[in-house]
Amino acid sequence: MLVTGVARQLGGRFVRRIQRDPQVDRVVGVDAVPPEHHLGGADFIQADIRQPTIARVLAETAADTVVHLDVTGTALGSGSRATVKETNVIGTMQLLGACQKSPTVRRLVVKSSTNVYGSASRDPAVFTETTSPKSLPSGGFAKDTVEVEGYVRGFARRRPDVAVCVLRFANILGPNADTPLAAYFSLPVLPTVFGYDPRLQFVHEDDVIDVLRIAAHEPARSTLNSGTFNIAGDGVLLLAQCSRRLGRPTVPLLLPAVTWTGSLVRTLGMTDFSPEQIRLLTHGRVVSTDQMRETLGFQPKYTTAETFADFARSRGPGLLPPEALAGAIDRIAALSLRGSGHPQTQSAD
Amino acid sequence: MADAKVIPFDDDRSRGSAAARSTRRRSAASRRSGEPAAVREVQPLPGRFPEQDEVPVTGEDQPPQPDHGLEQRVASGLAFLRRRLTGDYEVDDFGYDEELTDQVLMSVLRPVYENYFRVDVKGIENVPAEGGALIVANHSGTLPLDGLMMQVAVHDHHPAGRHLRLLAADLVFVLPVVNELARKLGHTLACAEDAERLLAAGELVGVMPEGFKGIGKPFSERYKLQRFGRGGFVSTALRKGVPIIPCSIVGAEEIYPMIGNAKTVARLLGFPYFPLTPTFPWLGPLGAIPLPTKWTIQFGEPIPTDGYPPEAADDPMLMFNLTDQVREQIQHTLYKLLVQRRSVFF
Numbered sequence: 001m002l003v004t005g006v007a008r009q010l011g012g013r014f015v016r017r018i019q020r021d022p023q024v025d026r027v028v029g030v031d032a033v034p035p036e037h038h039l040g041g042a043d044f045i046q047a048d049i050r051q052p053t054i055a056r057v058l059a060e061t062a063a064d065t066v067v068h069l070d071v072t073g074t075a076l077g078s079g080s081r082a083t084v085k086e087t088n089v090i091g092t093m094q095l096l097g098a099c100q101k102s103p104t105v106r107r108l109v110v111k112s113s114t115n116v117y118g119s120a121s122r123d124p125a126v127f128t129e130t131t132s133p134k135s136l137p138s139g140g141f142a143k144d145t146v147e148v149e150g151y152v153r154g155f156a157r158r159r160p161d162v163a164v165c166v167l168r169f170a171n172i173l174g175p176n177a178d179t180p181l182a183a184y185f186s187l188p189v190l191p192t193v194f195g196y197d198p199r200l201q202f203v204h205e206d207d208v209i210d211v212l213r214i215a216a217h218e219p220a221r222s223t224l225n226s227g228t229f230n231i232a233g234d235g236v237l238l239l240a241q242c243s244r245r246l247g248r249p250t251v252p253l254l255l256p257a258v259t260w261t262g263s264l265v266r267t268l269g270m271t272d273f274s275p276e277q278i279r280l281l282t283h284g285r286v287v288s289t290d291q292m293r294e295t296l297g298f299q300p301k302y303t304t305a306e307t308f309a310d311f312a313r314s315r316g317p318g319l320l321p322p323e324a325l326a327g328a329i330d331r332i333a334a335l336s337l338r339g340s341g342h343p344q345t346q347s348a349d
Numbered sequence: 350m351a352d353a354k355v356i357p358f359d360d361d362r363s364r365g366s367a368a369a370r371s372t373r374r375r376s377a378a379s380r381r382s383g384e385p386a387a388v389r390e391v392q393p394l395p396g397r398f399p400e401q402d403e404v405p406v407t408g409e410d411q412p413p414q415p416d417h418g419l420e421q422r423v424a425s426g427l428a429f430l431r432r433r434l435t436g437d438y439e440v441d442d443f444g445y446d447e448e449l450t451d452q453v454l455m456s457v458l459r460p461v462y463e464n465y466f467r468v469d470v471k472g473i474e475n476v477p478a479e480g481g482a483l484i485v486a487n488h489s490g491t492l493p494l495d496g497l498m499m500q501v502a503v504h505d506h507h508p509a510g511r512h513l514r515l516l517a518a519d520l521v522f523v524l525p526v527v528n529e530l531a532r533k534l535g536h537t538l539a540c541a542e543d544a545e546r547l548l549a550a551g552e553l554v555g556v557m558p559e560g561f562k563g564i565g566k567p568f569s570e571r572y573k574l575q576r577f578g579r580g581g582f583v584s585t586a587l588r589k590g591v592p593i594i595p596c597s598i599v600g601a602e603e604i605y606p607m608i609g610n611a612k613t614v615a616r617l618l619g620f621p622y623f624p625l626t627p628t629f630p631w632l633g634p635l636g637a638i639p640l641p642t643k644w645t646i647q648f649g650e651p652i653p654t655d656g657y658p659p660e661a662a663d664d665p666m667l668m669f670n671l672t673d674q675v676r677e678q679i680q681h682t683l684y685k686l687l688v689q690r691r692s693v694f695f
Contacts, residue, residue: 121522124542125443131542195525197532199444236442244436255525283522286442288546322435329431336423 001216002063004049004095005070005111006039007031009176010208014069016040017209023217028061030054032087033076049091055098058105065107066099067216068092071148073113073141073180073274081140088144089151096155099162107163109215110152114168114201114230115142115276119283125199128288129168129228140274141180149228163226165215170232170287173307174205175314180277186315190243191261194252198239198284201232204302204310211298223297230287233304239281242308247318247325255282443543444532447512454534455504461494462501465641466600470502472648475594478509481548482651483586484555485675486596487574487683488563491605491624493517494639495598499555500534502646514547515555516540520620541585548589555596556582565622567610571602572687574680580672583654587662587671592651595675597682600644603693605629642693645686649678 001018005011006029015029019040027042029035034046045061047053049070058066070091075084092110099105117123118133137143149166156164171181184190211231219225243250253261262278292298302310317323429452432438440446462468476482486499496515503513516539522528537543539556547554557563562575586593609625628636652675661667 121528122519122538124540125537126543126546128542193525195527195529197444197529199440199442199532236440236444238440238444238446241436241438241440244434284444322437325434326431329427329434333424333427336427337420 001027001065001067002030002058002061003027003042003067003069004030004091005068005072006042006044007033007035007076008069008072009037009178010172010205011035011069012037012039013176013205014067014209014212015042018213018216021213021217026061028057028063030057031070049095050086052094052098054094055101058098058102062104063102064104065109065216066095066105067109067212068095069111069212071111071113071145073115074178074183084141085144088141089147092148092151096151100155100159105159105162107165107216108152108155109165109167109212110148111212112149112166112168112228113141113145114170114232114285114287115280116145116149116168117285117287118142119198119276119279119285121283123283123285126286126288127230129230129291137276140276142274142276165226166228167211167215168228168230168287169208170201170203170230170285170304172205172208173202173311175310177205177311180274181280182311184277184281185242185246185248185311188248188319190239190246190248190250191258192239192243192250192252193258193278193282194254196255196282198281199236199286200239200242200280200284200304201236201286202304202307202311203232203300204307207231207233207300207302207307210301211292211296214296214298220297224295227291227295229292229296230289231292231298231300232287232289233300233302233307234289235304236286237304237308239284245308245322246312246315247321249318249320258282440533443514443535443537443547445512445514445535446533447535449533450512450535451504454530455501458497458501459505462498462505465639466498466604466644468498468502468600468644468646470506470646470648473502473506473508475648475651476503476507476511476553477592477651478507478511479551481551481589481591482553482594483544483548483582483591484513484553484594484596484648485577485582485679486555486557486598487572487679488557488559489566489571489598490601490639491564491607491626492639493521493557493564494604495601496536496555496557497534498601498644499596499598499646503553503555511553513555514552516544516557518560523619541581544582544585545589548585548591558582561621565607565610565624568602568606568608572599572683574676574683577672577676580668583668583671583675584662586654587657587668588659590655592653592655593671593675594651595649595678595682597647597649597679597686598644599647599683599686599690600642600693603642604639606640640694643690643695645690647682647686649682652678 001024003011003015006015011029012035015027016039018024019027019042029039029042029044030047030049032048034044045057047057071088072084075081099108115137117127117131118135118137120135122134124131137146152164152166172179173182215225258278259275262275438446438448476484486495489495500513500515503511512535515536517531517536519538521531521536522538537547544554558577559575560578566575605624605626607624607626611623611625615621615623626636630636
């Protein structure tokens, strides 16, 4: 089994976990930089998937399963947005080219994102795998995923003997998540778009590992693990709920101001807070997970709310911890109860 | 029915009291229409408990119960505040916030519904107590107040306390604040995907197929139904096999008599029309106050759609026929209600 993007937390965890599965003989991790975490005894080959060397690696290892996790929104360490885009798009092209030449590859798993649906006011409330987006993502990570999925579809056409599984993950959160949204929720004060309360969906890191394992192995009875699947926890959280549960106050800004600030911050190179992110935080996005349950046979352990609670625990309290607010209200309640304990002479009606 | 003795406080927390509340409201509505005003004050539930010797005129002679009610009200209010501030509430996939709708947004709309437009509801028994159904109504009044009033009508008058999920135009979801409130009230975008998903979940869905053509028509064309879109609502109902309930709303046409349309302004603002009424925009914000017309909302006989084969949804002829049937039924009921109406304002 060949796994790309192992220098990241998610790739590292997946490699460590998958080795313990009995069906797996050997796991080879590939990334452009050596990982800081251990890989649990898996082999590591330092290779840049943007270079044709990946074809040689694939031929030498004779892998039968390729798990492509190197499709990410943020740079590892001090990479620029251009590097990330190149790894996402050119890296996928090179990897797919290598897979197409390899006679041993039987299964391909690609990490994608629900970003492919974009976010617009004219979209239906819930996206299914077949919904076509009303406004295609114009740039950033979202556009990368659209292009990556395009190449993967082309590959699936050319190699019908390879089982191809594309997993569209909702926003991944968890104690170790290093996604742009996790960075956003770590801000002391959350800037929001005035007059919009987007619906958000999260998927827990542990569920990501589990669903990747399901996709990387032979399908269980009466399930099918090739195709495109939305992966998200049950339920929906509004951004207002998220901020209150985190205890971080929000600053509503007008939409033009948010766009302008976003581009300013981006220019200064502080974060990669793309227009896609702003659009997500304006209109929100909810996907249907019926296919994931019925066809793929995967039941996430964490709901959206539980995922967020786990994430919130790992981040520590914000400026307005919900426990403190709840305590204050309880004190008022106790006071008012004591106050109204006296017999009243005149009733309110 | 112990709490029927006292004029109940607005104790919204439990389902049971909500049901009791709607009973009270219904009886209040029937009382208003049927009895003279003098009787109304002293007999909250006429004829229900003839054996009761104490007449609950005021709460003076029974202080513990109102006191208890106040206490409960404060406690439930604080519990509500606590849940809101800590984010400990639930919304569904469409962003519908049932708690906020029931406790806050409905309480805001209810005075408008009960005291301003004094809505009369007829035929609520035609709305099924459970399962999906599609309510199709006429659309008028420049601003979509008729949809909101229909939502209150179903919520307050239906014995099962059903919630109406309205399908709204895309403009609603572009506007800040408006889109947030619409989502929290359970509205969603008028598209086949959302409608089918709601109907499949057994929800009551409300749609106004005339769209902007209906709501933005000039005053001279009042109560003349416009084209019913492309009949998409019929194929959605056919696909899900849910009944179509025609609904006629009288009174909404006159709230903002639209005598002109400033098309240039509308284009500049990106709106489908910009209404000119006798008062708006000449009197500024004061001109935006709707006229206090008397409304009637009549739910008609359901038109079943489950008798058709599954491929019927793709049969354009059947779709046009059903669309026309629904349209005719609404138009006829409108005329009937207009004949019965004594005046626009009473």
